[in-house]
Amino acid sequence: MAxxxxxxxIPVAAxxxxxxxxxxxxxxxxxxxxxxxxxxxxxxxxxxxxxxxxTGRNYVTGRLGGHEVxxxxxxxxxxxxxxxxxxxxDRFDAEAILFxxxxxxxxxxxxxxxxxxxxxxxxxxxxxxxxxxxxxxPSLRVDRIPADEGWTDRAATAAAAAGATVHRGLILSGDRFxxxxxxxxxxxxxxxxxxxxxxxxxxxxxxxAERRVPFAVIRVISxxxxxxxxxxxxxxxxRQAAPLLAEIVAGLITNTx
Ligand code: ADE
Numbered sequence: 001m002a003x004x005x006x007x008x009x010i011p012v013a014a015x016x017x018x019x020x021x022x023x024x025x026x027x028x029x030x031x032x033x034x035x036x037x038x039x040x041x042x043x044x045x046x047x048x049x050x051x052x053x054x055t056g057r058n059y060v061t062g063r064l065g066g067h068e069v070x071x072x073x074x075x076x077x078x079x080x081x082x083x084x085x086x087x088x089x090d091r092f093d094a095e096a097i098l099f100x101x102x103x104x105x106x107x108x109x110x111x112x113x114x115x116x117x118x119x120x121x122x123x124x125x126x127x128x129x130x131x132x133x134x135x136x137x138p139s140l141r142v143d144r145i146p147a148d149e150g151w152t153d154r155a156a157t158a159a160a161a162a163g164a165t166v167h168r169g170l171i172l173s174g175d176r177f178x179x180x181x182x183x184x185x186x187x188x189x190x191x192x193x194x195x196x197x198x199x200x201x202x203x204x205x206x207x208x209a210e211r212r213v214p215f216a217v218i219r220v221i222s223x224x225x226x227x228x229x230x231x232x233x234x235x236x237x238x239r240q241a242a243p244l245l246a247e248i249v250a251g252l253i254t255n256t257x
Contacts, residue, residue, distance in 0.1 A: 028061070028068035029256075030094035031249060032084050034076050034200050037237045038101045041246035043071050055087050065254030070094060077175045078123065078203035085207045096151060097215040098252070099204050100245045102237055103171065103196035104178050104225030106188055111221065113240065115164040115248065116195045117155050118171040118217040120144040121202035124187060125174035137206055144170065145205035148214030151252075155216045158251035162244060164220075169195045171217060173202035179229035187225075197225055218252075220244050 033039040043049065046062025046069065053059075060071045070092045074084035081099070088094040103116060110116060122143055127134045135143035152168070159166045172194050178184055187197060201217040208215040220241040223229040 028070050028092055028094055029253060030085065030088035030092065030097045031069055031071045032074050032081070032088070032097070032099055032204075033101045033245070034074055034081070034198075035101070035237065036073050037234070037242045038245060039071050039073060041242055042100070042249055045246070045250060046071070052091075055083055057084060057087070059087065059092065061092070065250060065256070067253050067256065069253065074200060077199050078173060079175075081200035081203040082207050085204050089207070089211055089213060094213065096148070097204060097208050097213060098151070098155075098249060099201055099215070099217040099219075100249050101198065101200065101219055102222035102241045103198035103201075103219035104184075104223045104229055105195070105221045106172070106184065106191075106197050106225060107167075107169075107193075107195045110167055110195050111165075112223065112236070113165075113244075114167060114221045115159040115162075115244070116167045116169070116171060116219045116221060117152055117159065118147045118201055118205075118219075119152060119168050120146045121171050121173060121205040121217060122191065122194075123174060123202040123206070124172040124190065124197070125176065140206065140209055145202060145209050147205065147216050151214050151216035151256075154255055155218050155248065155252050158248045158255060159218065161251055162247045164244060164248070167195050169193060171195060171201050171219065172197045173199060173205075175199060177229070178225040179223075179227065181226055184225045196221060216252075218245065218248055 049062040074081045222236050
C-alpha cells in the first residue's frame with residue numbers, strides 16, 4: 001500500500017517539526033482518523049481552517065457545528081494514535097476526543113456498512129503477565145477501558161439519524177490488521193462479546209482515560225476480518241465509510257451543547 005493512500009504524503013520521519021503553534025490554549029474537540037479518507041470530508045467542512053504541523057502530522061483547526069475543532073490523521077496503530085491524541089491534548093487543549101474510522105467485524109450480528117460505537121475498548125495484544133493479568137493496562141488497572149457515556153450516547157443517536165444500523169459494545173484494538181480466520185477465531189474465543197477489531201481505539205482510550213478527557217470511538221464496518229478483509233478495502237473506505245462517518249461526526253458535534 002503506497003503511503004499517499006494512507007494520507008501521509010511523505011514518511012513522517014522526513015518531515016521537520018515543529019512549525020507553528022496554531023490553536024494552542026483554546027479548548028476544542030479533537031477528531032482523528034487513521035487514514036486521510038476517514039476524516040477528509042470533515043476537514044472540507046471546516047470554516048476558517050488553518051494548518052499547523054507538529055510531530056510530523058497536520059492538525060487542521062476550524063469551526064464545525066458551532067464548535068472549535070482540530071482534525072488530524074494519526075496513521076495506523078496504537079503508537080501513532082496515542083501520539084496524535086497527546087498532541088491534541090497538549091497543544092490544542094482538546095476538551096473531548098472523537099475517533100472516526102473503519103473496523104473489521106468480529107461478532108456475527110455485525111456486517112459491512114454497520115456502525116459500531118465503543119462502550120469499552122481492550123488492547124488485545126497487550127500482555128504484561130505475570131506482573132498484571134493479560135490485557136490489564138497497569139496505569140489504569142483495567143482491561144476494558146470505558147468510553148464517555150454522554151459522547152457515546154450522542155454518537156449513537158447521530159449514527160441512527162444518518163440511517164445506519166448501530167451496535168454498541170466492546171471494540172478490540174491491536175497493532176495487527178486481522179485478515180484470516182485463525183486470528184479472527186482466536187479473538188472471538190478470547191472476547192466472545194467483541195463487536196469489532198481495529199488498530200487505534202484502545203490507545204486513544206488509554207491516553208484519554210489517563211488524562212481524564214472524555215472520548216468516543218465511532219467505526220464503520222469495512223470488512224469481516226477474514227481472508228477477504230483487504231479486498232476492496234480502500235475503495236469501501238473512500239466511497240461508503242467516509243461520507244457516513246462525516247455525517248455522523250458532524251451531526252454529533254452539531255447536537256453537542
Ligand atoms: N480496520 C479495518 N478492518 C480491520 C481489520 N480487519 N483488522 C484491524 N483493523 C481494521
